[in-house]
Each structure stands twice: as C-alpha cells, then as structure tokens.
Amino acid sequence: MKSGGVFPEQGIPWRTLEQELSEYQSGEMPYERGVFERYWPAYPDEAYLASRSAQSMFAHTNLFSMNALPSLKRVERELREMVGEILHVPEDGAVTLTMGGTESNFLAVKGARARGRAMGITRPNIVIPMTGHPSFDKAGDELGVDVRRIEVDAEFRAVPSRMRESVDENTILVAGSAPSYPQGVIDPIEELSRMAADSEVWMHVDACVGGFLLGALREVDPATPRFSLDIPGVWSVSADLHKFGLCLNGISTFSVRHRDLQSLHTYTLPEPGWPYRGYQRIGFAGSRPGSTIAAAWTTLRTLGREGYVRAAASIHRSARRLAEGIERIDGLRVDLPPEAGILVVFPEPEVDLESVSSAMLERAWDVSTALAPPSLHILLSPHMEHIVDPFLHDLREAVAQVRGEGPRATTAFTYGD
Incomplete structure (x- = not known):
C-alpha cells in the first residue's frame, strides 16, 4: 500500500483535519450569495x-x-x-x-x-x-x-x-x-x-x-x-x-x-x-x-404540512418581488411567470448575459445562464426574502456595467459546473 502523498503514512487527528477542511472552504462564496445556484436550496434552520x-x-x-x-x-x-x-x-x-x-x-x-x-x-x-x-x-x-x-x-x-x-x-x-x-x-x-x-x-x-x-x-x-x-x-x-x-x-x-x-x-x-x-x-x-x-x-417531520406551505409562500413572494424588480432594470425582461421556484430572465439584444453573470460573480453572487435562448437562471429558496433587494441592486449595477463596457471574455461551462 503506497502512502506519503495526499494519503498520509500515519493517521491525522480530527481537529487538524477539521481545520484543514475549514481552510478549503474559506475561499468559497458566502452561503447567502450562493443560494441562487451552488448552494440551492437554502434549508430552513430548524429542519437543517x-x-x-x-x-x-x-x-x-x-x-x-x-x-x-x-x-x-x-x-x-x-x-x-x-x-x-x-x-x-x-x-x-x-x-x-x-x-x-x-x-x-x-x-x-x-x-x-x-x-x-x-x-x-x-x-x-x-x-x-x-x-x-x-x-x-x-x-x-x-x-x-x-x-x-x-x-x-x-x-x-x-x-x-x-x-x-x-x-x-x-x-x-x-x-x-x-x-x-x-x-x-x-x-x-x-x-x-x-x-x-x-x-x-x-x-x-x-x-x-x-x-x-x-x-x-x-x-x-x-x-x-x-x-x-x-x-x-x-x-x-x-x-x-x-x-x-x-x-x-x-x-x-x-x-x-x-x-x-x-x-x-x-x-x-x-x-x-x-x-x-x-x-x-x-x-x-x-x-x-x-x-x-x-x-x-x-x-x-420537522416541517410538516404547515412548514412546507410557509416555504412555498415565501418562494412565491420572492419570485414576485424579483420579477417585478427585474422588469424595472433596463435591458432585462421576465417573459414567463415563475411557476415553480425557477425565475428565468431574458435580455434585450444589447445585453450580453454571460458578461452579466461574470459581473455578478465579481459582486459575490452566483447566477447561472441558460443557452437556448440566452437567459439568466435563478433558483429560488424559502426564507431568503431579505436578500432580494441587495440582489436587485447589484444586478442593476452589473447590467449597467456590461452595457457600458460591452461583452467581456467569459469561460464556457456545462450544466452542473
């Protein structure tokens, strides 16, 4: 059995490994900024x-x-x-x-x-x-x-x-x-x-x-x-x-x-x-x-029917607020009703969405894009209504930045990246 690389020769105490794992995570996006994509869905605290x-x-x-x-x-x-x-x-x-x-x-x-x-x-x-x-x-x-x-x-x-x-x-x-x-x-x-x-x-x-x-x-x-x-x-x-x-x-x-x-x-x-x-x-x-x-x-068992209805109501409210706010951003539009926890945002021809996604990432928001037709793809979670306004603020800034600067070089990705 070979050792000495990542696989250690001798076992390592958990406290050391815990610190190592925390260091691995330290450079990743804050939880609330990533709930629209990489950390979706956000769990209710009591159930989590x-x-x-x-x-x-x-x-x-x-x-x-x-x-x-x-x-x-x-x-x-x-x-x-x-x-x-x-x-x-x-x-x-x-x-x-x-x-x-x-x-x-x-x-x-x-x-x-x-x-x-x-x-x-x-x-x-x-x-x-x-x-x-x-x-x-x-x-x-x-x-x-x-x-x-x-x-x-x-x-x-x-x-x-x-x-x-x-x-x-x-x-x-x-x-x-x-x-x-x-x-x-x-x-x-x-x-x-x-x-x-x-x-x-x-x-x-x-x-x-x-x-x-x-x-x-x-x-x-x-x-x-x-x-x-x-x-x-x-x-x-x-x-x-x-x-x-x-x-x-x-x-x-x-x-x-x-x-x-x-x-x-x-x-x-x-x-x-x-x-x-x-x-x-x-x-x-x-x-x-x-x-x-x-x-x-x-x-x-923790949430029960009432807990899921509360979660659904929260998602419904967030979807409406996001859709209404995005409709007021010049260059973006919401053509489809957010029926089931997914909000899709379409651009006007002069707005490059890959660049908008990149600009949002610079603002510590993780928002993915769909290919055909081009659209921003926002996954909703319950009890995240308090981040709707800061998200809309940064999205408005990101779109204005891209419209002013023009398209930027972005890295292609596949579903799940």
Missing part, C-alpha cells in the same frame, strides 16, 4: 439542524441490511408513506427511494422498456419535450431506447398534439416536466396524460424540481396546476426530496400508480445464481446510506 442530528445518529447504517435494523426499516417505511401522501400515490401504488433524480427518471424508462418487451416491442422509443432533462437521454443510451425530443411552444411548454405525432407502435413512454429545468414552466400534464392514455402508453412526470413544492404552492396560489398521481392518466412521478423537499442531498423518489409496476424496476437473482444467497433489490443501488433516509424523515 434537526436533520443533521438525525443523519449523525444513523451514520453507521446501511439500507442493504434494513431487516436487521428495525428502527431504520420503520423510518424508511414512514418516509415512503409521507411521500405517498404528498404525491397522491394510490393505496395500490408504491414509492421507491433513490439517490437522485437521474436514477428516478432512469427507473421510469427501465420500467417502460420492460413493459414494452412483454408486449413484443423490440425497438422502443420515448417521446419527451425538447426541454426534458438529459437524464432521459442518459437512460436511453444505457437501455437502448430511442429518445425523441419534440419542439415546445413559444412559452417553452410541451405541445401534446406535436408529441402525439411522434408516438407510434414502438413508443413505450411519454414524459412531461413539472417544471422543466431550463425555463421553469410546467408542461400541460393533464393533456399529455390524456394523449398517452389514448395511445395506451406509460405517462411519466418528471417533477424532480417541483414535486415537493407544487402541492404546497396550490394552497398559496390555487391556479397552480395539478401534476401528480391524482391525475388518472399519470403512471409514475419522479420527485427529488433534496430539492424543494428541502432535505439534505442524496435522496429522490420514484412513485408508481400500481404496485405491480414496481416489479419492473426490481432486480432478482434467485438461488443458486451465485455462491452466497438469493439477491433482490428495488431500484438500481445495492448499498445505500441509512443516514440520508433518517435525515429526510426528520426534515419532513
């Missing part, structure tokens, strides 16, 4: 502190051995039950906990492919809007499924009639977003579900961003559309607990209308398939940290 304590209580546990840990088994079951209540999962339905939204969407494609195979489909395809998440392409590449991306309308929403034209006898799944990540708008899920039902195709909703916001937001703004399994034609929903579920990172959900659909993303290797014992896992992962499950359980 409680979930960290729960996480440490279960830091040694592995969900693979859940039957040997009755406490963890109960926590996991109750977490799935809470998710089921929030997302309107029927009694005959099922919730699978995953590590992230990509895995959740992957399971939807995997389940639909298995169903398609049973129907004799050998060259499967899925039909999604142009704004659908890249995880569908990733799943398609890995599973041998063709992904058909269909142009959206002027508001960047899926157009059911256009998508219907691409559905054929080999289509195994149709998907919509609630909301789409690039522009933050909600696809017409009810119309898409009727179209999918007419074609007898699996209808999946990617609500990884909005799944744990939209239900609470309906109590604040009744115009918020339905998106989940309370719509009869929806077969499955993916929703990230680590986004607007406000849970610590590393946990998403994949919910299906009928329990037998869960068997389509369950892997079984019966005895004597290998020398140990029979193997069965629901979902993709084998080992999973019990600490993440305990932290999420604690967040949902």
